[in-house]
Amino acid sequence: MPDRKEFDIVIIGAGVLGSAIAYELSLAFPGKIAVIEKEETAGKHTSSRNTGVIHRPFYLDPQKKRIFAESSQVSFGMWKSLAEKHGLPWMENGTLEIATREDDMKSVESYSKWAISNGMREEEFRIFDHQGLSQYEPLVQGYGAFLSVTDACVSFGAFTGKIMELAVASGIEFIAGYSVTDAVETPDGILMKASGPKGEVEVIAGFMVNCSGGDSLSIAHRMHLAKKYAVLHFRGDYWVVGDSYPGRMRHNIYTVPKHKKFPFLDPHFILRQDGRRELGPNAALVATPYDYSDQHDSGSLFLKLLERPTLPKLKLLTNSEFISLVRSEWKSSRSMDEMARRVREFIPGLETSYITGRGLSGVRNSLIDSSGFVPEAVLEQSDHSLHILNYNSPGATGAPAFALYAISTLKDSGKISLRSSAKLESSSWAREISSLF
Numbered sequence: 169m170p171d172r173k174e175f176d177i178v179i180i181g182a183g184v185l186g187s188a189i190a191y192e193l194s195l196a197f198p199g200k201i202a203v204i205e206k207e208e209t210a211g212k213h214t215s216s217r218n219t220g221v222i223h224r225p226f227y228l229d230p231q232k233k234r235i236f237a238e239s240s241q242v243s244f245g246m247w248k249s250l251a252e253k254h255g256l257p258w259m260e261n262g263t264l265e266i267a268t269r270e271d272d273m274k275s276v277e278s279y280s281k282w283a284i285s286n287g288m289r290e291e292e293f294r295i296f297d298h299q300g301l302s303q304y305e306p307l308v309q310g311y312g313a314f315l316s317v318t319d320a321c322v323s324f325g326a327f328t329g330k331i332m333e334l335a336v337a338s339g340i341e342f343i344a345g346y347s348v349t350d351a352v353e354t355p356d357g358i359l360m361k362a363s364g365p366k367g368e369v370e371v372i373a374g375f376m377v378n379c380s381g382g383d384s385l386s387i388a389h390r391m392h393l394a395k396k397y398a399v400l401h402f403r404g405d406y407w408v409v410g411d412s413y414p415g416r417m418r419h420n421i422y423t424v425p426k427h428k429k430f431p432f433l434d435p436h437f438i439l440r441q442d443g444r445r446e447l448g449p450n451a452a453l454v455a456t457p458y459d460y461s462d463q464h465d466s467g468s469l470f471l472k473l474l475e476r477p478t479l480p481k482l483k484l485l486t487n488s489e490f491i492s493l494v495r496s497e498w499k500s501s502r503s504m505d506e507m508a509r510r511v512r513e514f515i516p517g518l519e520t521s522y523i524t525g526r527g528l529s530g531v532r533n534s535l536i537d538s539s540g541f542v543p544e545a546v547l548e549q550s551d552h553s554l555h556i557l558n559y560n561s562p563g564a565t566g567a568p569a570f571a572l573y574a575i576s577t578l579k580d581s582g583k584i585s586l587r588s589s590a591k592l593e594s595s596s597w598a599r600e601i602s603s604l605f
C-alpha cells in the first residue's frame with residue numbers, strides 16, 4: 169500500500185509560481201499546506217531556464233495584458249526587497265528595445281503611454297530617435313529605441329529556491345521527488361497519486377492548486393477541465409558570447425516584435441547577472457515541455473500535434489505565416505551562424521566567431537484555442553481545484569503579485585478561508601497590492 173498523506177491545500181509544482189503561492193499561503197492560511205514537486209529541488213525547469221530579466225511593464229498593453237502588466241509592476245518592488253534582504257544578485261542595467269523597421273517607432277511611442285498607464289515613472293524610461301540611439305549606444309543600429317532604465321538581470325532559479333526555503337521555514341511541507349500521475353475530484357477534495365524513485369504516495373487535499381508549468385494542462389485535462397485548450401511547446405535556445413567579443417553593451421538589447429500575433433520575440437542580446445553574455449532565445453516547436461536537447465524528434469512532434477483537441481492546432485498549421493516562422497526558428501536552433509545573422513540586424517558587429525557554445529535552453533508552454541494563441545494566463549477552477557495555465561513571460565517577473573492575485577481569487581470565491589488576521593496586502597515582502605486586482 170502506498171503511503172497516504174492529507175493536507176488542506178496541496179500545490180503541484182515548485183516553480184517560481186508554485187513556490188510564491190506556497191509562501192504567501194503559509195503566511196495567510198491557517199491549515200496544513202504541501203507542495204509536491206517531481207524534481208528534488210525547487211525551480212529546476214522554466215523558472216531556471218529563462219532570460220533572467222525582471223521586465224518593467226512598458227511593452228504590455230494595459231488592456232489586453234492587464235494581469236501580466238499589473239503583476240509585473242507590483243512584483244518589481246517585492247523582488248527587489250527580497251534580493252536586498254537575502255543578498256541575491258540584482259543588476260539594474262536596463263533594456264534597450266530597438267525599432268529595426270521604420271514602422272516599429274509607432275510601437276516605441278505606444279510604449280511610453282503604456283509605461284505610464286502601467287505605473288512606471290517618467291524617469292524610468294527614455295525614447296531615442298535614430299541619431300540619438302547611435303550616439304547613446306554606438307554598437308547597435310535601428311530607427312530609434314525605447315530605453316527602460318530599471319529592467320534588472322537576476323537569477324530566477326535562485327529567487328525560487330529562496331522563496332521555497334522561506335515557505336518551508338514558515339511551515340509548509342515540501343514533498344520533493346514525486347510526480348503527480350493522477351488527480352481525481354471527490355465530494356470532499358482531490359485525491360492524487362504521485363510516484364518517484366522513493367516509491368508511491370497517495371495525497372488527499374481539501375483544495376489543490378495546479379502550478380505544474382508544462383504539465384498543467386494535461387493535469388487539468390485529466391480532471392476534465394480546460395478541454396477547449398491545447399498546448400504547444402516552444403524551446404528557446406541561447407548561445408554564449410565569449411570574451412573575444414569586443415563590444416561592451418551596457419543594457420539588454422531587445423527588438424520590437426515582428427510577429428505580434430504570435431507569442432515569440434526575436435532573439436535578444438542578454439547580460440546575465442553573473443556577467444555572462446548570451447544571444448537568444450528563439451522558439452523551436454518541440455514535442456514535450458522537457459525537450460531541452462537540440463535533437464529534432466519529428467515522430468514525437470507529429471504525435472503531439474494529433475493529441476486532442478486538434479482543431480486549434482490544425483488552424484495554426486494551415487497558417488502560412490506561422491509555418492514559415494516555425495521553419496526559421498528551427499534554423500536558428502541548429503545553426504549559430506543563423507542566430508548571429510539574426511542578431512546582426514541590430515548589432516552589426518556581432519560575428520559568429522564570438523559565439524563559444526550553447527547556453528541553457530528553456531521551454532515555453534503556449535496555450536491555443538480556436539482563436540489562436542491565448543494572450544494571458546488562464547485560471548481554470550473546479551470546486552476543489554485551481555489550475556494556472558499559460559503562465560508565460562513575464563511570468564517569473566510577476567510571480568509574487570500573481571500569487572496574491574490567485575489567492576485573492578480563491579478567497580473571494582469562498583473556496584479557501586484565510587486567517588482572520590491575514591492581510592494579503594501586508595505580507596512580509598512589504599509592498600502595496602491594495603486594490604490593484
Ligand SMILES: Cc1cc2nc3c(=O)[nH]c(=O)nc-3n(C[C@H](O)[C@H](O)[C@H](O)COP(=O)(O)OP(=O)(O)OC[C@H]3O[C@@H](n4cnc5c(N)ncnc54)[C@H](O)[C@@H]3O)c2cc1C
Pocket residue numbers: 180181182183184185186204205206207210211212213214215216217218219220221222223346347348349379380381382383384403404449530531532533559560561562563564565566
Ligand atoms: C525561454 C524563456 C525565457 C523567459 N524569460 C523570462 C524573463 O526574462 N523574465 C520573465 O519574467 N519571465 C521569463 N520567462 C517566463 C518564466 O520563466 C515563466 O513564466 C515561469 O518560470 C513559469 O513558472 P512556473 O512556476 O509556472 O513553471 P515551472 O518553472 O516550469 O515550474 C513548474 C514545476 O512543476 C513541476 N511539475 C511538473 N509536472 C509535475 C507533476 N506532474 N508532479 C509534480 N511536479 C510537477 C516541474 O518540475 C516544475 O518544477 C521565460 C520563459 C522562457 C521559456
